[in-house]
Amino acid sequence: MNSTTLFEGDSASLRMTFYSLLDYRLLVCAHPILGDKVRFRVSDTDGEELYNSVEGGKDSWDFRVNSTQELIIDVVVPEDPSNANNIPPSGCVTVVLGFRE
Amino acid sequence: MNLIFNKLLALLIFPLVFFSCGSKDSGNSKLDEEVESITNVDPKEKVRFQRAKIVFFSLPSPMETSRILKKSGAVYNKRILNSPANKNGYQTSKEKAVGLGVFIADLSFANAFDQQQDCLDYFSVVRELSVDLALSNVFTAEFIEKIEANIENEDSVLKYLSESYWQANNDLKEDGRESFAALVAAGAWVEGLHIATSLINVSNPDPEFVNRVGDQKSSLKQLINYMDSFKDPKNLKELITDLEALQLLFDEIQVKHERKEKVVDEKGVATVGSKKTYVFPNDLLKRIVEKSHEIRNKHA
Numbered sequence: 001m002n003s004t005t006l007f008e009g010d011s012a013s014l015r016m017t018f019y020s021l022l023d024y025r026l027l028v029c030a031h032p033i034l035g036d037k038v039r040f041r042v043s044d045t046d047g048e049e050l051y052n053s054v055e056g057g058k059d060s061w062d063f064r065v066n067s068t069q070e071l072i073i074d075v076v077v078p079e080d081p082s083n084a085n086n087i088p089p090s091g092c093v094t095v096v097l098g099f100r101e
Numbered sequence: 102m103n104l105i106f107n108k109l110l111a112l113l114i115f116p117l118v119f120f121s122c123g124s125k126d127s128g129n130s131k132l133d134e135e136v137e138s139i140t141n142v143d144p145k146e147k148v149r150f151q152r153a154k155i156v157f158f159s160l161p162s163p164m165e166t167s168r169i170l171k172k173s174g175a176v177y178n179k180r181i182l183n184s185p186a187n188k189n190g191y192q193t194s195k196e197k198a199v200g201l202g203v204f205i206a207d208l209s210f211a212n213a214f215d216q217q218q219d220c221l222d223y224f225s226v227v228r229e230l231s232v233d234l235a236l237s238n239v240f241t242a243e244f245i246e247k248i249e250a251n252i253e254n255e256d257s258v259l260k261y262l263s264e265s266y267w268q269a270n271n272d273l274k275e276d277g278r279e280s281f282a283a284l285v286a287a288g289a290w291v292e293g294l295h296i297a298t299s300l301i302n303v304s305n306p307d308p309e310f311v312n313r314v315g316d317q318k319s320s321l322k323q324l325i326n327y328m329d330s331f332k333d334p335k336n337l338k339e340l341i342t343d344l345e346a347l348q349l350l351f352d353e354i355q356v357k358h359e360r361k362e363k364v365v366d367e368k369g370v371a372t373v374g375s376k377k378t379y380v381f382p383n384d385l386l387k388r389i390v391e392k393s394h395e396i397r398n399k400h401a
Contacts, residue, residue: 004157012156012157013156013157014156014157014158014159015156015157015158015159015323015326016158016159016160016161016323017159017160017161017316017319017320017323018161018374019161019165019166019169019316020169020316021168021169021172021173022165022168022169022172023370044373044374044375050363050371050373050374051371051373061371062368062369062370062371063370063371063372063373064370064371064372064373065372065373065374066361066372066373066374066375066376066377067316067374067375067376067377068312068315068316068319068377069319069374069375069377070319070322070323071374099165099168101168101171101172
């Protein structure tokens with residue numbers, strides 16, 4: 001499984017090139033211990049936000065790019081203020097990408 | 102329609118290459134070192150580390166590259182590919198890792214054009230190199246039998262190829278050989294560029310193929326960043342040096358950006374990002390074509 005371990009409060013950033021002429025589906029999933037709090041946003045290299053899973057309300061996003069370019073996928077596991085334990089939970093977070101012609 | 106989309110995505114879906122969970126042995130990368138630093142600290146200190154953002158780089162897969170070349174109007178020509186007969190030229194593990202990437206790229210190209218016999222030939226070579234690299238549990242004899250049984254189904258072959266490519270990548274990292282995973286990725290990238298540049302008639306270039314070459318500017322930067330991220334890149338040094346020489350040429354490409362508003366179609370698919378136009382001044386395209394062939398012929 002290709003994924004990484006994140007603690008509550010962690011964030012990871014993935015810089016990736018996406019080709020024009022292809023349609024993509026981006027999916028982020030996380031171990032249940034992290035609950036459904038994991039969120040992600042996609043932005044271009046100028047910092048303009050293209051998708052936000054909180055506003056989009058989905059853990060997947062279907063898209064294509066006008067021209068081949070690098071996009072930045074930021075994955076965040078927000079802190080849980082109600083967690084009194086000094087040890088934050090951690091779990092696997094996976095970013096999965098599919099394409100079609 | 103959505104069902105069809107989901108079906109296609111299920112066939113083609115693959116996990117991203119450089120996320121690596123539980124790969125404690127793959128400590129060659131500075132990125133992994135950051136992850137390790139998070140997992141090995143006192144629990145009380147963890148909160149402090151939570152804010153350190155982990156950054157990964159990822160490349161388009163050779164399967165994607167082949168598909169966009171086909172969509173750009175490429176015609177299948179096996180003479181520009183690396184012949185399976187060259188497999189014995191790869192002697193060291195490092196050479197075999199690069200060769201594995203090269204042949205996977207060729208296999209992807211043959212698959213995109215539904216060249217069934219060539220696919221079988223390349224699968225055979227890929228399997229041999231995989232065995233030599235102790236990746237025999239990925240491209241197994243059973244796997245080859247499955248390919249042979251489904252060779253007439255282009256999508257099935259693509260699905261098996263995608264799964265195996267990422268599995269091989271993951272196994273190398275899990276086995277503490279992340280630099281070899283980088284060599285496989287680099288070999289595939291170099292062969293993809295070689296195929297793209299071989300489609301170009303320098304004296305009268307097709308704009309579509311020129312754009313496909315320009316597209317590689319972004320992924321080349323990511324490839325070098327990834328390879329540079331290793332603490333001890335002795336396996337990678339020669340290839341990095343050659344890729345950096347190529348990057349100097351790619352840096353001369355003038356890129357014009359036109360900002361575009363995000364548009365979402367009726368199926369919910371968003372079209373995003375700027376529109377780019379590549380300008381290759383003077384003989385730059387010719388120099389890039391020549392340099393890409395030089396690097397490919399040196400390493401592949």
